Amino acid sequence: MELWSEQTAMAKSKILRVEAFDGDSFGITLESGHAILLELGERIHEPAFAALIESGDFCKPYTDGKQLYWPGGVSLILKEILDMLLSRGNARQSQDHYKQGGMNG
Numbered sequence: 383m384e385l386w387s388e389q390t391a392m393a394k395s396k397i398l399r400v401e402a403f404d405g406d407s408f409g410i411t412l413e414s415g416h417a418i419l420l421e422l423g424e425r426i427h428e429p430a431f432a433a434l435i436e437s438g439d440f441c442k443p444y445t446d447g448k449q450l451y452w453p454g455g456v457s458l459i460l461k462e463i464l465d466m467l468l469s470r471g472n473a474r475q476s477q478d479h480y481k482q483g484g485m486n487g
Contacts, residue, residue: 395460417427418463434456
């Protein structure tokens with residue numbers, strides 16, 4: 383139950399910052415103080431992301447507080463990002479990483 387309530391709190395939060403890391407990973411800092419390490423995994427092979435990699439824009443995401451977005455219209459809203467984390471079963475791992483002092487920006 384605790385994980386669900388934390389996810390709900392994060393979903394209501396605002397994205398403050400996004401950083402591109404190596405490969406398919408991004409560091410996302412939320413207004414709530416939570417930090418997310420997002421790995422796109424298999425989504426990296428989707429045509430829209432492949433086009434971003436080819437154009438060199440993949441490592442240049444922006445945020446408007448509600449979503450991550452790239453040139454050309456590709457975007458991920460915060461709920462989608464949280465769903466991706468939970469579907470991989472690594473939301474707890476991301477939270478533990480934050481509590482241990484990782485990504486404290």
